Amino acid sequence: LSGPMLSRSAFNEALPQLLARLSGRLSWPMRLATVGAESDTPVMELQTSFLVAGPAADASDSAPVLVQVRLHIGFSSAYACPVLHFCLSQPDGVPLAASDAADFVRVNVESSTGEAAGQLDLASVLSQVPHPQLGCPMYTLHPCRTAELIGRLTSASEADRDGSGEVRDTNAAALAVLSWLTVYGRAVGLQVPPECFL
């Protein structure tokens, strides 16, 4: 990996386009929010909320279990890559129990990667942590592999990068974040429509 692919500034600049691409295809409530500052750069997120089918409570249940996902798409300066923070609750707002939250993520990851049940060490990638700016407890996926992944996913050509290898072009940055979201969003049941890339 040659270097950071994104900076916080580039991420911030790409957010409006990311919002436009997603809200063009998804009817969920969606907004950009400034949640703090890092030196003199605003810390911004795309915040959205949606209902998705949860893991089946048991085989005999005919009613689908729904999970309310509150998702914050932000940026980690430490890893120089996007990061997800999310809350999971029942549709009435009651937070999911920790074991149900873990099951929800596990089922989503396994069904999208085809990984055999029980082989995924969820504890090494999923944690409930304080949101870095907001302070409230939220789940997050450890970004340790993201930098590597986004390097492979980005479709930015050399012309879109500056001397340090950083993605400079806003369009390229937005597409890179969208590509990353296509992969990581699956953990919370988010399917990014392919049309968002057009």
Added chain:
Amino acid sequence: TPDSIQRQVWDGKLPVCFVLPEDPDVPPLYSLVPRVGYFPALLDRLRAHLSRHAGIDEDSPGAQQLWLRSAGRPLRWHLPVGLLYDLERPKPPPLPWEVEIRTRDFPTDELVSFGPNNSLESYFLYCLKEADALKHRARVINEMGEREHRQLWQGLLNDQFDQFSVVNRKLMEGEAKYLPFRIYQQEADGGLSVLQCLAKPHREDSTPLTLSDLLRICMPNFADPVTLATHGVSLPMETPLAWAYDKLAYPDNFLHLVLQPSRCNSAGDGESSAMQLDSSSEF
């Protein structure tokens, strides 16, 4: 010797008195708690105490959803014990530090919940990973296997400095790209502001970056006189960040700094580490 500061930091302990206000007949539990440790590591001991003295079964919802309060506010127990003590306002409480055990109304929107599905160990590792991402693009922590990750945690949990240090040395040595730190400010209304930004060990001219420089980077428009303290000790503002980090970082590999307004003094009452920051300060 250089090690002795790190050892003193490791050995620092706070006497804590855990009480159960909902049942005053239950005797308090006294404990010498490591400043660099975490309150959730004591949950099993607290549950055993409640089981023995308060008739609260360890598997009951009350025991399982146990949380801690100090001065009427939930203790943000994802933060190290010493940092929580140093953050108490208006000033650090008298010792032993009285901490309340609560078995009802877990504040789910304020406190991280630690348990079998979200272990303190994995949170500790999450912090170590972020610190190494800042320092070494996570190369060192990723090269370590699970065994060494476990050793770091077990060393901390069991108060084994040598067991911890032999692995931690690898994370702390070598050139760091950015230094992991956070600056905390406890607000009067109970809120906590946490500042973090990217800080290199050196300035553009290759001289060491100082704590004054750090404040200028993190809080560009701030002008009031302040002190930065860690482990209960105020640091001179000309202290190089890299030195402070090497000697005073917590086991999670972060330098946790508490920002306090300082009493500006001309008579020298011992609080000599305040320095007024404004655009006319020169280096």
